Amino acid sequence: MGRSECAWIDDGLLPEAEAYAAEQVAPQHLAEVREARMPALDKTEAAVKDRLTKEISYWDHRAEDLKLREKAGHANARLNSSEAAKRADQLQARLSQRLEELALERRIAAGTPELLGGLLVVPRGLLDKIGNHKSEPPVPPTDTQAIAARARRIVMEVERDMGFDPTDREFDKLGYDIESRVLKTGRLRFIEVKGRVEGAPSITVTRNERELHTILGLYVIP
Known part of the structure; x- marks a missing residue:
């Protein structure tokens, strides 16, 4: 250089x-x-x-x-x-x-070390100076768990507004996220919730979720 x-x-x-x-x-x-x-x-x-x-x-x-x-x-x-x-x-x-x-x-002895590779850590400020520009700040990692939890809360609010009694079952590993009870009949509605990052072009549905699609309602929260 x-x-x-x-x-x-x-x-x-x-x-x-x-x-x-x-x-x-x-x-x-x-x-x-x-x-x-x-x-x-x-x-x-x-x-x-x-x-x-x-x-x-x-x-x-x-x-x-x-x-x-x-x-x-x-x-x-x-x-x-x-x-x-x-x-x-x-x-x-x-x-x-x-x-x-x-x-x-x-008789364990150390052999002559052989250098296979190296790593050069360059400060961002130096790169900015060399390139005569300012680097964009790093994009923080997406907290998918927080997004999923927010999506479930939104869906549960919607369910309550519709007169149902929803329960978050995400951590019970039942194959769906929300169990919503119809108050008049006691019938249960099983709901899968998909929260996704804003701008994401798709959602992922597991094999188990595909097999249960006939009994699940599906909400996608952008």
């Missing part, structure tokens, strides 16, 4: 951003990951040691018992002492390997 206000925006921003990420962001993220990961690793290690140590102890004792039986001339046709000892050794090797894997998982 050829303006003095934007002179600081140049290629030097990239190394500055990378340095900030390496010095500030990465260490904080690393600490958060470690804090979340270490308790799970501790729990896994304790469970592995408990289970495999018990199995190793079982097969060690089994091997000794079989060895004594073999010396006494009572050999086991399906399992001998050597096979039992081999199973104990295999479990010991498995325990050592699993503990080494967990130790490697504990």
Whole structure:
């Protein structure tokens, strides 16, 4: 940009951003990951040691018992002492390997940060100055709930003027907005109310409302 206000925006921003990420962001993220990961690793290690140590102890004792039986001339046709000892050794090797894997998982380190993108926030006053014009103020978001509530109030006033007794049922999720009672007969009139922003070209009717159209009166309040 050829303006003095934007002179600081140049290629030097990239190394500055990378340095900030390496010095500030990465260490904080690393600490958060470690804090979340270490308790799970501790729990896994304790469970592995408990289970495999018990199995190793079982097969060690089994091997000794079989060895004594073999010396006494009572050999086991399906399992001998050597096979039992081999199973104990295999479990010991498995325990050592699993503990080494967990130790490697504990070595959590931060890599070199890689900048994928950036965001430049420009004050509106600066844009106005650069463009030599004044920006229009932002349009506030439309409060659809307030519009719908106002529409229901209007319809209920109309219903009362017509001699009916209306009740707002919007939050009862019955498929209609107003339940209006005919005082003479007690008959209920079910009314759907659609409030819309001034100038809106259309209204939206849900599938449930379409299915109930034969029993609903429909008011559209602009």
